[in-house]
Amino acid sequence: MDLEGKDVISMRDFDKETILHVLNKAREIESCPDPALLMGKIMAALFYEPSTRTRLSFEAAIKRLGGGVIGFSDPDTSSTAKGESLADSIRIVEGYADVIVLRHPLEGASRLAADVAIIPVINAGDGANQHPTQTFLDLYTIQKEKGRLEDLRIGFLGDLKYGRTVHSLATALKHFAVELCFISPPLLRMPEYVLHELDEAKISYREETSLEDAVRHLDILYCTRIQKERFGSAIDHEKVRGVYRVSKQTLVSAHEELRIMHPLPRVDELDPGVDESKHALYFEQARNGIPVRQALLAMIMGKI
Amino acid sequence: MDLEGKDVISMRDFDKETILHVLNKAREIESCPDPALLMGKIMAALFYEPSTRTRLSFEAAIKRLGGGVIGFSDPDTSSTAKGESLADSIRIVEGYADVIVLRHPLEGASRLAADVAIIPVINAGDGANQHPTQTFLDLYTIQKEKGRLEDLRIGFLGDLKYGRTVHSLATALKHFAVELCFISPPLLRMPEYVLHELDEAKISYREETSLEDAVRHLDILYCTRIQKERFGSAIDHEKVRGVYRVSKQTLVSAHEELRIMHPLPRVDELDPGVDESKHALYFEQARNGIPVRQALLAMIMGKI
Amino acid sequence: MDLEGKDVISMRDFDKETILHVLNKAREIESCPDPALLMGKIMAALFYEPSTRTRLSFEAAIKRLGGGVIGFSDPDTSSTAKGESLADSIRIVEGYADVIVLRHPLEGASRLAADVAIIPVINAGDGANQHPTQTFLDLYTIQKEKGRLEDLRIGFLGDLKYGRTVHSLATALKHFAVELCFISPPLLRMPEYVLHELDEAKISYREETSLEDAVRHLDILYCTRIQKERFGSAIDHEKVRGVYRVSKQTLVSAHEELRIMHPLPRVDELDPGVDESKHALYFEQARNGIPVRQALLAMIMGKI
Numbered sequence: 001m002d003l004e005g006k007d008v009i010s011m012r013d014f015d016k017e018t019i020l021h022v023l024n025k026a027r028e029i030e031s032c033p034d035p036a037l038l039m040g041k042i043m044a045a046l047f048y049e050p051s052t053r054t055r056l057s058f059e060a061a062i063k064r065l066g067g068g069v070i071g072f073s074d075p076d077t078s079s080t081a082k083g084e085s086l087a088d089s090i091r092i093v094e095g096y097a098d099v100i101v102l103r104h105p106l107e108g109a110s111r112l113a114a115d116v117a118i119i120p121v122i123n124a125g126d127g128a129n130q131h132p133t134q135t136f137l138d139l140y141t142i143q144k145e146k147g148r149l150e151d152l153r154i155g156f157l158g159d160l161k162y163g164r165t166v167h168s169l170a171t172a173l174k175h176f177a178v179e180l181c182f183i184s185p186p187l188l189r190m191p192e193y194v195l196h197e198l199d200e201a202k203i204s205y206r207e208e209t210s211l212e213d214a215v216r217h218l219d220i221l222y223c224t225r226i227q228k229e230r231f232g233s234a235i236d237h238e239k240v241r242g243v244y245r246v247s248k249q250t251l252v253s254a255h256e257e258l259r260i261m262h263p264l265p266r267v268d269e270l271d272p273g274v275d276e277s278k279h280a281l282y283f284e285q286a287r288n289g290i291p292v293r294q295a296l297l298a299m300i301m302g303k304i
Numbered sequence: 305m306d307l308e309g310k311d312v313i314s315m316r317d318f319d320k321e322t323i324l325h326v327l328n329k330a331r332e333i334e335s336c337p338d339p340a341l342l343m344g345k346i347m348a349a350l351f352y353e354p355s356t357r358t359r360l361s362f363e364a365a366i367k368r369l370g371g372g373v374i375g376f377s378d379p380d381t382s383s384t385a386k387g388e389s390l391a392d393s394i395r396i397v398e399g400y401a402d403v404i405v406l407r408h409p410l411e412g413a414s415r416l417a418a419d420v421a422i423i424p425v426i427n428a429g430d431g432a433n434q435h436p437t438q439t440f441l442d443l444y445t446i447q448k449e450k451g452r453l454e455d456l457r458i459g460f461l462g463d464l465k466y467g468r469t470v471h472s473l474a475t476a477l478k479h480f481a482v483e484l485c486f487i488s489p490p491l492l493r494m495p496e497y498v499l500h501e502l503d504e505a506k507i508s509y510r511e512e513t514s515l516e517d518a519v520r521h522l523d524i525l526y527c528t529r530i531q532k533e534r535f536g537s538a539i540d541h542e543k544v545r546g547v548y549r550v551s552k553q554t555l556v557s558a559h560e561e562l563r564i565m566h567p568l569p570r571v572d573e574l575d576p577g578v579d580e581s582k583h584a585l586y587f588e589q590a591r592n593g594i595p596v597r598q599a600l601l602a603m604i605m606g607k608i
Numbered sequence: 609m610d611l612e613g614k615d616v617i618s619m620r621d622f623d624k625e626t627i628l629h630v631l632n633k634a635r636e637i638e639s640c641p642d643p644a645l646l647m648g649k650i651m652a653a654l655f656y657e658p659s660t661r662t663r664l665s666f667e668a669a670i671k672r673l674g675g676g677v678i679g680f681s682d683p684d685t686s687s688t689a690k691g692e693s694l695a696d697s698i699r700i701v702e703g704y705a706d707v708i709v710l711r712h713p714l715e716g717a718s719r720l721a722a723d724v725a726i727i728p729v730i731n732a733g734d735g736a737n738q739h740p741t742q743t744f745l746d747l748y749t750i751q752k753e754k755g756r757l758e759d760l761r762i763g764f765l766g767d768l769k770y771g772r773t774v775h776s777l778a779t780a781l782k783h784f785a786v787e788l789c790f791i792s793p794p795l796l797r798m799p800e801y802v803l804h805e806l807d808e809a810k811i812s813y814r815e816e817t818s819l820e821d822a823v824r825h826l827d828i829l830y831c832t833r834i835q836k837e838r839f840g841s842a843i844d845h846e847k848v849r850g851v852y853r854v855s856k857q858t859l860v861s862a863h864e865e866l867r868i869m870h871p872l873p874r875v876d877e878l879d880p881g882v883d884e885s886k887h888a889l890y891f892e893q894a895r896n897g898i899p900v901r902q903a904l905l906a907m908i909m910g911k912i
Contacts, residue, residue, distance in 0.1 A: 035344045040643045042668055053396055056374045060346055060400035063372035068671035070664045072681065073376065084873035087880070092661055092872060095895030096668035264396060265388035272391070287399030339648045357700055360678045364650055364704035367676035377680065568700060569692035576695070591703030 004302035007114040008122040010130045011168050016175035022295055023140050025304055030291035037303055038067035044097035045071030046089070047124075048104045053264060053286065054124050054134075058101050061293035070096060087116045094119045098301055102126070120300040128164050134263055135168040137292040141285040142220060145259055149173075155181040155214050157244055158224035158269055160190040165263045166224055167194050174201035181218065183208045185240050188226070211244050215254045221246070223262045223270050247271035251279060261285050308606035311418040312426040314434045315472050320479035326599055327444050329608055334595035341607055342371035348401035349375030350393070351428070352408045357568060357590065358428050358438075362405050365597035374400060391420045398423045402605055406430070424604040432468050438567055439472040441596040445589040446524060449563055453477075459485040459518050461548055462528035462573060464494040469567045470528055471498050478505035485522065487512045489544050492530070515548050519558045525550070527566045527574050551575035555583060565589050612910035615722040616730040618738040619776050624783035630903055631748050633912055638899035645911055646675035652705035653679030654697070655732070656712045661872060661894065662732050662742075666709050669901035678704060695724045702727045706909055710734070728908040736772050742871055743776040745900040749893040750828060753867055757781075763789040763822050765852055766832035766877055768798040773871045774832055775802050782809035789826065791816045793848050796834070819852050823862045829854070831870045831878050855879035859887060869893050 003018070014022070043062045047055055050073060059069050086104070090113045093100060102113050103124040110123035110130070125131040143149050154173065156166045160182050170180060171194060180198065182190045182205060189207065198205055208214045215221060223246055228237050245268060246260065259281040262270055266282075274280050298304040307322070318326070347366045351359050354377060363373050390408070394417045397404060406417050407428040414427035414434070429435040447453050458477065460470045464486050474484060475498060484502065486494045486509060493511065502509055512518045519525060527550055532541050549572060550564065563585040566574055570586075578584050602608040611626070622630070651670045655663050658681060667677050694712070698721045701708060708725060710718050711732040718731035718738070733739040751757050762781065764774045768790050778788060779802060788806065790798045790813060797815065806813055816822045823829060831854055836845050853876060854868065870878055870890040882888050906912040 040672065042671055044664070052376055052393075056348070056376075056397060056400050059374045063346055063374065064344065070667040070671065072660055072664075074378065074682065083875045085880075088873060089660075091891050092894045093664060095891065096664050096898060265392060267387045272389075283395050283399065286396045290400060356680055356697075360652070360680075360701060360704050363678045367650055367678065368648065378682065569696060571691045576693075587699050587703065590700045594704060 003296075003299040005120060006300050007120050008132050008296055008300065009110050009114055010123065011132050011135050011172045014132075014172075019136070019139065019172065019175065022136055022292070022299065023143055025295040025299060026136075026140050026291040027144075029294045029298065029304070033064060033291075033294065035064065036066045037298055038062055038065040038301065041067040041099070041301055042097040043067055043069050043071075043297065044093045044100045045069055045073075046093065046100060046102050047071065047073045048102075048109075049125070050074065051103050051125060054103065054131075054289075057286070057289040058124065058293055061290050062297055064290070065294055065298065067297075071101075086112060090116045090121075099297060122296065122300070125164065128162055130168055131164050132168065133289070133293055133296060134165050135172050136296065137285065137289045138165070138169050138222070138261065138263075139172060140292050141261060141281065141288045144288065145281060145284075146219060149176040149178070151177055152219045153179045153181065153217055154220040154222065155183055155218040156190070156222045156224070157183045157211060157246070159188045159226040159240070160184040160224075161188040162227065163224040166222065167191070169222065170194055171197050174198055174203050178203065180205035181208060181214050182206070183211055183214050183244070185209065185243050187236065187240055211246070211250055212253065215251060215258065218254070218258055221254075221258060221260050223260060223266070225262075225265065225267055225269060242268055244269055245271060246274060248273050248277065251277070254279065307600075307603040309424060310604050311424050312436050312600055312604065313414050313418055314427065315436050315439050315476045318436075318476075323440070323443065323476065323479065326440055326596070326603065327447055329603060330440075330444050330592075330595040330599040331448075333598045333602065333608070337368060337595075337598065339368065340370045341602055342366055342369040342605065345371040345403070345605055346401040347371055347373050347375075347601065348397045348404045349373055349377075350397065350404060350406050351375065351377045352406075352413075353429070354378065355407050355429060358407065358435075358593075361590070361593040362428065362597055365594050366601055368594065369598055369602065371601075375405075390416060394420045394425075403601060426600065426604070429468065432466055434472055435468050436472065437593070437597055437600060438469050439476050440600065441589065441593045442469070442473050442526070442565065442567075443476060444596050445565060445585065445592045448592065449585060449588075450523060453480040453482070455481055456523045457483045457485065457521055458524040458526065459487055459522040460494070460526045460528070461487045461515060461550070463492045463530040463544070464488040464528075465492040466531065467528040470526065471495070473526065474498055475501050478502055478507050482507065484509035485512060485518050486510070487515055487518050487548070489513065489547050491540065491544055515550070515554055516557065519555060519562065522558070522562055525558075525562060525564050527564060527570070529566075529569065529571055529573060546572055548573055549575060550578060552577050552581065555581070558583065611904075611907040613728060614908050615728050616740050616904055616908065617718050617722055618731065619740050619743050619780045622740075622780075627744075627747065627780065627783065630744055630900070630907065631751055633907060634744075634748050634899040634903040635752075637902045637906065637912070641672060641899075641902065643672065644674045645906055646670055646673040646909065649675040649707070649909055650705040651675055651677050651679075651905065652701045652708045653677055653681075654701065654708060654710050655679065655681045656710075656717075657733070658682065659711050659733060662711065662897075665894070665897040666732065666901055669898050670905055672898070673902055673906065675905075679709075694720060698724045698729075707905060730904065730908070733772065736770055738776055739772050740776065741897070741901055741904060742773050743780050744904065745893065745897045746773070746777050746830070746869065746871075747780060748900050749869060749889065749896045752896065753889060753892075754827060757784040757786070759785055760827045761787045761789065761825055762828040762830065763791055763826040764798070764830045764832070765791045765819060765854070767796045767834040767848070768792040768832075769796040770835065771832040774830065775799070777830065778802055779805050782806055782811050786811065788813035789816060789822050790814070791819055791822050791852070793817065793851050795844065795848055819854070819858055820861065823859060823866065826862070826866055829862075829866060829868050831868060831874070833870075833873065833875055833877060850876055852877055853879060854882060856881050856885065859885070862887065
């Protein structure tokens with residue numbers, strides 16, 4: 001349970017006890033942040049793929065605890081343009097920093113980086129694979145809003161096939177007694193390996209195609225953007241974009257306590273009209289990235 | 305007059321008393337800066353349009369007072385590329401920062417951002433519209449150099465039609481007993497709405513086309529670049545570029561105390577030969593951005 | 609020997625005594641860094657050409673001593689795009705910072721910047737010309753590893769014609785009783801002016817084309833990348849790329865104590881198989897950039 005020196009690559013590396021421990025630490029840090037906790041520490045933010053939200057969240061997280069940041073947000077200005085391998089870049093940067101936060105378009109890049117690096121590496125998204133700090137903040141948001149992680153009915157909506165965040169969150173939820181509902185067009189169903197993992201953990205789930213039917217019974221509805229860049233062909237993307245759109249109308253039959261989450265950015269799938277409703281939890285969810293990332297950074301650097 | 309929690313969007317939102325109050329605070333902060341005044345505060349610098357000078361000035365301003373910065377300088381690496389609305393970006397970023405500094409190519413973008421955000425927003429330029437911190441630093445520069453803002457003859461030279469900084473400064477000067485002189489080619493005259501505002505405020509002004517005639521009588525000559533990007537057609541730009549060029553020769557008939565200002569960057573309109581003359585005030589003017597932005601940041605964050 | 613207020617533009621400006629003094633200070637700072645030494649100081653990192661490694665090294669160096677950074681890593685988002693001269697950019701930025709670190713594609717750009725600026729300027733590479741902090745860290749690495757700078761047999765391999773780092777290091781080594789060996793294809797021989805300088809300093813050197821022959825007798829082998837961007841024609845580049853490749857096999861006849869250096873990034877010329885051997889010194893070399901740059905920054909800002 002001591003995370004000092006550990007990498008944060010995949011939710012699969014964290015058991016239930018450790019997950020809850022991280023969420024507890026996030027709560028402590030949110031209620032009482034120490035602005036000098038990470039003084040003198042340097043985080044290298046290596047973004048080989050743009051992700052403003054994740055980058056700014058990590059940067060704000062460490063800066064609010066007194067740490068500093070080096071890095072890049074644009075692979076074209078990096079040494080990659082000179083043909084350097086990721087392994088070399090990591091080995092050089094680890095001479096400059098105390099922790100590496102890596103975003104990379106290729107699956108497995110973070111694991112490779114962690115194998116090479118002596119200092120801890122945090123995966124901030126590697127292709128369609130994992131984005132564990134997003135999952136931690138999703139869990140934190142659910143727990144903070146609902147007071148628990150057990151005994152909840154949680155729906156996932158949209159691109160369940162390519163959506164990295166939903167795979168990761170769904171498999172993390174297998175540790176808790178939840179009921180899951182997967183709402184997607186047939187083309188974008190949750191992959192077999194995720195369903196298989198849930199079966200093994202004896203988590204009950206069902207698959208739906210109608211949002212209106214599903215929404216009546218949910219405590220949480222987790223929406224995702226249908227990302228063009230994850231599709232092989234533009235035609236496949238056209239078939240499914242805009243198939244769901246969460247709006248005040250869609251939510252008419254939802255019960256009072258339904259909360260809507262979304263990793264953001266959104267495009268068409270979540271109507272801004274929902275923002276002012278009691279259901280909207282997504283901006284709060286984004287804010288929760290700060291204490292969760294602070295907790296993980298501080299823990300792996302041995303400061304809490 | 306208390307600016308805590310306020311936005312800085314347009315000079316129109318500031319009355320004479322508040323303007324003078326900000327300049328006073330800038331003077332105090334310049335003579336005695338407190339390197340820990342904004343410790344723990346985070347400024348989000350969101351530059352949807354490149355502006356190195358303005359960005360570096362804001363960043364230096366807050367860092368010299370102990371604060372931190374997150375943000376981007378290049379819209380292509382931001383979530384905008386994923387289709388996110390400005391309102392969403394603002395609502396997410398405000399979860400990470402204490403103040404937002406926004407540069408945007410579209411007029412009105414800052415007002416929209418300020419409406420959406422709970423934390424204060426500073427407009428660092430929105431299209432051809434407003435750039436209030438530039439105007440504050442211009443006023444600060446004049447006051448510091450001349451010891452007063454009243455009883456001055458101030459000329460504006462160049463692109464008075466599209467020049468955001470001259471509109472903003474000219475209308476801010478209506479609070480003070482100045483005489484204005486607008487020197488431009490006929491195509492680039494000061495817009496009617498600015499002249500009308502000056503008429504209402506009973507500020508005397510005249511319009512000229514000859515720089516040589518005008519320069520004899522001025523205390524301040526405020527030059528501007530004729531910016532290609534503000535023109536609809538390349539032909540219109542060709543007609544007017546290079547029509548004025550301030551040089552040692554042009555300034556032969558200027559009186560001793562004339563000071564030349566320029567928001568920079570300059571291209572052809574201001575000869576580097578002027579830099580070493582007693583007339584040059586523009587580099588000092590750029591430096592004055594620091595205390596002025598420090599004062600505004602500290603005031604809206606409730607620290608002075 | 610007091611470097612306060614001085615620029616760091618070229619190794620030619622440093623005599624033997626000053627070089628050794630800087631290396632001593634780097635050693636002191638490495639063994640006992642003061643995290644508040646440069647508190648409140650701002651470094652402007654102006655990178656008109658991408659160089660992630662150098663930029664991150666400088667940023668980490670000053671941040672670990674409590675200082676802050678402003679700047680850009682991408683010329684397209686700078687005012688240069690608006691047509692501003694380098695001299696103007698420097699004069700404005702020096703109003704915001706305490707030291708300027710400049711990377712520029714044109715030879716002589718740093719000298720020009722230093723002439724214009726009142727605050728100190730550090731050359732972080734100007735075209736094929738100089739990159740003095742790289743040379744300082746190379747000397748530091750040799751001295752730290754070998755315990756001395758005298759009485760060493762040092763080989764240089766690869767592009768000796770266009771390789772900025774090798775010119776600079778070779779001429780700096782003229783202060784010390786070394787034996788040099790230049791290994792390159794005939795097209796990429798060390799330029800006459802460097803050989804002439806060594807002749808004058810009575811440094812013995814020989815030129816080779818075979819790596820295998822040379823390697824038997826060396827204490828240090830300094831490899832360089834053959835950089836496409838330095839070649840006028842793609843054909844000339846094709847003729848020489850891949851002509852040398854340092855690998856475990858090439859090093860079979862090397863003696864035990866041979867150490868391999870490389871300014872990195874590498875492409876094909878240095879096999880990753882060497883990384884785990886006792887010969888590899890290049891990652892350590894990259895790390896040494898931190899204390900060396902810290903020493904130089906602190907010295908020119910008058911803090912040590």
